[in-house]
Amino acid sequence: MKPTLNLLPALLLACTSLAHAFEPATEKVTDNVYAIVGELDQRTAENQGLNNTTGFIITDDGVVLIGSGATEGSAKMLEAAVKKVTDKPIKQVLNIGVQDHHWMGNSHFLAQKIPVSALAKTVESQQAQEPMNRMRLSSGIGGKPEDLKVEYPSETFDGDEKTLTIGGVEMSLRYLGDAHFPGDAVLWLPKEKIVFTGDIVFNERMLGVLPEISRIRDWQATFKKVAELQPAHVVPGHGTPSDLASAQKNTGDYLDWLVTEVGKSLEEMEDLGDAVKRLSADETFSFLKLSKDLHGRNVHQTYLQLEAE
Ligand SMILES: [Zn+2]
Numbered sequence: 296m297k298p299t300l301n302l303l304p305a306l307l308l309a310c311t312s313l314a315h316a317f318e319p320a321t322e323k324v325t326d327n328v329y330a331i332v333g334e335l336d337q338r339t340a341e342n343q344g345l346n347n348t349t350g351f352i353i354t355d356d357g358v359v360l361i362g363s364g365a366t367e368g369s370a371k372m373l374e375a376a377v378k379k380v381t382d383k384p385i386k387q388v389l390n391i392g393v394q395d396h397h398w399m400g401n402s403h404f405l406a407q408k409i410p411v412s413a414l415a416k417t418v419e420s421q422q423a424q425e426p427m428n429r430m431r432l433s434s435g436i437g438g439k440p441e442d443l444k445v446e447y448p449s450e451t452f453d454g455d456e457k458t459l460t461i462g463g464v465e466m467s468l469r470y471l472g473d474a475h476f477p478g479d480a481v482l483w484l485p486k487e488k489i490v491f492t493g494d495i496v497f498n499e500r501m502l503g504v505l506p507e508i509s510r511i512r513d514w515q516a517t518f519k520k521v522a523e524l525q526p527a528h529v530v531p532g533h534g535t536p537s538d539l540a541s542a543q544k545n546t547g548d549y550l551d552w553l554v555t556e557v558g559k560s561l562e563e564m565e566d567l568g569d570a571v572k573r574l575s576a577d578e579t580f581s582f583l584k585l586s587k588d589l590h591g592r593n594v595h596q597t598y599l600q601l602e603a604e
Contacts, residue, residue: 317342321376322536324528325487327353327464330536331376333369333396335500335584338435343368347396350491350530351377352484354462357386361482361491361530363400363411365432367444370400385409387461389468390448392493392532393420393476395428402446412459413480415451416470420478422447424508471495472517475502475509475532481521488527495521496542498534500584502549504596511597515550522547549580557597567602571595 317339320332329352333345344365351373352359358377364370377385390398390413398421401411413421421428429440455470467483475494482491494502495517504511521529522539529542537545556577560570575591 317345317372319345319372319376321380324350324489324530324536328484328487328489328528328530329353329376329380330530331373332535335534338365338396338432340436342436343372344396344399344432344436345369345372347392347394347494347533348531348535349373349397350536351385352461352464352466353381353383354386354464356462357383359387359389359461359464359466360385360404361389361391362397362493363388363390363404365396365399366436367400367403369396370403373400374403387412389413389482390417390421391468391480391482391491393417393424393428393478394494394532395432397493397532398448399428399432399443399445401448402444405446405449410450411446411448412450412452412468413448414455414457414468414470414478415453416455417478417480418447418451420476424476427508471520473510473513474517475505475514477508477510479517483524483526488525489530490521490524490526490528491530492521492532492542494532496529496531496533496546497583498529498531498537498541498545500533501580501586501589501593502533502546503589504553504593504600506596506599509596511550511553511600515547515554518547518550545583549583552579553593553597554601557594557601560598561601567595567598570598 322330330350332348334342338344338346349362364373388404388411429443433440458467469483470480479493526539530536556574571594574594
């Protein structure tokens with residue numbers, strides 16, 4: 296019995312660290328297309344900044360991974376999620392987003408000589424937003440901003456649209472307008488009618504209108520462009536895959552509500568403090584997770600933006 300007893304502390308430690316390890320959920324969208332759904336809550340050391348949704352496409356030539364996670368740790372979580380579904384290697388990584396968790400895990404794949412591609416417009420914004428992304432990420436997961444290993448895509452495409460056919464699957468990188476971040480893009484699969492929207496769509500949890508980064512009117516217009524694609528499936532930047540109606544309810548309608556309600560408030564010359572107090576108490580979108588933290592801030596930010604027009 297003695298050796299077993301001696302092993303007990305080590306076993307307990309192993310169990311504790313297992314209990315804390317975060318594992319994203321993999322959700323099948325269609326036969327060869329999957330979403331990888333990260334944490335719905337904020338960034339932590341356990342989730343390594345993977346509090347967003349990415350996904351992958353299995354093609355005849357290998358796997359196309361959309362998004363690389365926030366860090367090497369979350370890139371490995373994505374890699375493990377792919378391995379659970381297919382033995383095919385990751386052949387290509389695409390970046391469609393500018394916020395940390397959509398691309399700051401690139402170095403893990405580039406080190407394996409896997410190409411990472413994106414629209415030049417997205418990469419320009421990744422470069423501009425990098426210092427802020429480093430700050431926000433490290434404040435969530437711990438460590439120093441300068442210690443994060445950040446690499447840009449190895450291949451960029453000029454213009455607002457680039458069609459690629461990989462392993463028999465046609466896909467199109469498209470910039471439809473700025474959204475949560477300037478330079479955010481989508482990946483559209485025309486045959487399957489699937490759109491990977493990145494942070495243009497938030498499901499289940501409330502979106503955040505970020506000071507000096509998210510322009511609410513641009514985001515509203517860009518969401519409408521996504522809707523014009525008439526997708527059968529939406530893989531969002533946060534939350535689980537859905538149809539267009541759910542994306543409309545969780546994101547499109549909320550953006551419209553903010554612009555309409557804050558717009559009315561400005562027309563009626565309500566001051567900032569009163570508008571934030573009154574509209575923050577509105578519970579129309581309180582079914583969305585994190586609304587307690589974010590709704591008041593979104594009203595505040597929308598007021599400042601519409602007032603400055
Ligand atoms: Zn995000």
